[in-house]
Amino acid sequence: MEIPMLDLKREYLYLKSKIDHHLQVVLEHQNWIMGPEVKELENKVASYIGTRFALGVASGTDALVLSLRAVAFQRTGKDLFNPEDEIITTPFTFAATAEAILRTGATPVFVDINPATFNIDPAKVVAAISPRTVGIIPVHLYGLPCPMDRLKAIAEEHNLFIVEDVAQAFGAEYAGKKCGAWGDAAAFSFFPSKNLAGFGDGGMVTTDDPIIAGFVDILRRHGGRDKYNIDYRGYNSRLDTIQAAVLLAKFTALDEFNERRRKIAAQYQMRLNHIKDITLPFTPPNSTPVFHQFTIRHPERDRLKAWLKKCGIASMVYYPIPLHQMKLFAGKSRIATALIHAEKAAAEVLSLPIEPLLTPDEIACVTERIKEFASARTTVNV
Ligand SMILES: Cc1ncc(COP(=O)(O)O)c(C=O)c1O
The missing domain is CATH 3.40.640.10 (Type I PLP-dependent aspartate aminotransferase-like (Major domain))
Incomplete structure (x- = not known):
């Protein structure tokens, strides 16, 4: 698929x-x-x-x-x-x-x-x-x-x-x-x-x-x-x-689509819960998110991404380089605090497909391939 x-x-x-x-x-x-x-x-x-x-x-x-x-x-x-x-x-x-x-x-x-x-x-x-x-x-x-x-x-x-x-x-x-x-x-x-x-x-x-x-x-x-x-x-x-x-x-379909995104996110949360090395997105308290992206973390993000690609599943890194490391902002910005969490996120994040019309089979396919990667990490050849 x-x-x-x-x-x-x-x-x-x-x-x-x-x-x-x-x-x-x-x-x-x-x-x-x-x-x-x-x-x-x-x-x-x-x-x-x-x-x-x-x-x-x-x-x-x-x-x-x-x-x-x-x-x-x-x-x-x-x-x-x-x-x-x-x-x-x-x-x-x-x-x-x-x-x-x-x-x-x-x-x-x-x-x-x-x-x-x-x-x-x-x-x-x-x-x-x-x-x-x-x-x-x-x-x-x-x-x-x-x-x-x-x-x-x-x-x-x-x-x-x-x-x-x-x-x-x-x-x-x-x-x-x-x-x-x-x-x-x-x-x-x-x-x-x-x-x-x-x-x-x-x-x-x-x-x-x-x-x-x-x-x-x-x-x-x-x-x-x-x-x-x-x-x-x-x-x-x-x-x-x-x-x-x-x-x-x-x-006219915005609310319906945002609700669909929340439901897909809930499916991902349920299916990917407690999987080794996967950190799931956290919904801030007191808020209603709209999951423009469903973004997980993994310490071996690039290998996971390559594995998904091999399985025919697209994923994206938003964003691989934090802004303070870009040439555009060098000498034109101020770094006010250590930016370790931003840097770590840039190295670990991976966004999964979450369009509103994603089917249950597609959601299952994405999560099963991630589980395979997690359970056989050392043997999966990517
Ligand atoms: C967080 C954020 N800010 C600003 C923009 C800029 O929007 P646009 O591409 O419509 O100029 C984007 C989108 O691409 C974005 O994701």
């Missing part, structure tokens, strides 16, 4: 009639830029997440960059940070999180993760705060929520902003409140592999703040209130109408 990480065709066929219908409407009205589907999606996302505003942009990366610049504008009147401004984040994430900090002029400050949840450790955030700190970017990695009550309390005590990176956690909740409704602003990605995914790039910013929302709106339209009279260095960063149409169709 061949099991890919993600079978987007299967998902498309499951939702085909809805997606085709929404696409057909766009083909007929031909309103490609900021068409009615964009506004409809923004309204739906704002009410689902529980924020006053939601603004479609061209990617999750742009959602981070535009959120950060809008927060800078709201807090200082300037539309960029200075290199003296420090923003605390995790080194165990996709590079876009900290790349966005650099692009807005600030300095990323890396602190270690909680090894159980893979997410930023609030105690390490406190240890990293300096007079230069202006904000925090927590990343709800793999769809597992960060402890937002603690992070929010820290931010309030030290007058810091929070921009949530919700790229991997559309629909996740912490303490009964959606991820993306906790910070000053939040950035979502609609990259094709995400829980809510388009047929290409796309992203969204959510916020309760009218100044932040207004400035994101300006920045995504080249930086001017008037298209032909520009005030700020902006971007062409609108969400395409056609992507919004796909996303509207897929949005």
Whole structure:
């Protein structure tokens, strides 16, 4: 049996009639830029997440960059940070999180993760705060929520902003409140592999703040209130109408798909429990995860990955290199605490297939092959 990480065709066929219908409407009205589907999606996302505003942009990366610049504008009147401004984040994430900090002029400050949840450790955030700190970017990695009550309390005590990176956690909740409704602003990605995914790039910013929302709106339209009279260095960063149409169709299945992911995760947890050397993901208390990834740890991760590949099962390493070890951030970031848990995670993590339409047979196949590896580790030739 061949099991890919993600079978987007299967998902498309499951939702085909809805997606085709929404696409057909766009083909007929031909309103490609900021068409009615964009506004409809923004309204739906704002009410689902529980924020006053939601603004479609061209990617999750742009959602981070535009959120950060809008927060800078709201807090200082300037539309960029200075290199003296420090923003605390995790080194165990996709590079876009900290790349966005650099692009807005600030300095990323890396602190270690909680090894159980893979997410930023609030105690390490406190240890990293300096007079230069202006904000925090927590990343709800793999769809597992960060402890937002603690992070929010820290931010309030030290007058810091929070921009949530919700790229991997559309629909996740912490303490009964959606991820993306906790910070000053939040950035979502609609990259094709995400829980809510388009047929290409796309992203969204959510916020309760009218100044932040207004400035994101300006920045995504080249930086001017008037298209032909520009005030700020902006971007062409609108969400395409056609992507919004796909996303509207897929949005109807988001809760169902997230529930399916939780059920698959429960199956994996049950079947892989107590297997030698396998550490299973830990669901943070008080939270509803959405398992963008189901990520296990194994001390011989590369051998396990090779074994699964030999058995026709795809798996992925998210992420093999923590950000502080990347050339991009050398000399442009500050390492505030030892990053041993992030480094260890990078060496041990392995994400298993967890698309919502994975079948019971496929789940059984993945877990049986892992059990074979665990029971015959020395003899399995990979
Ligand atoms: C944690 C995280 N942040 C940011 C991004 C950037 O999103 P995009 O690829 O839509 O620009 C991604 C996704 O790829 C991500 O996983």
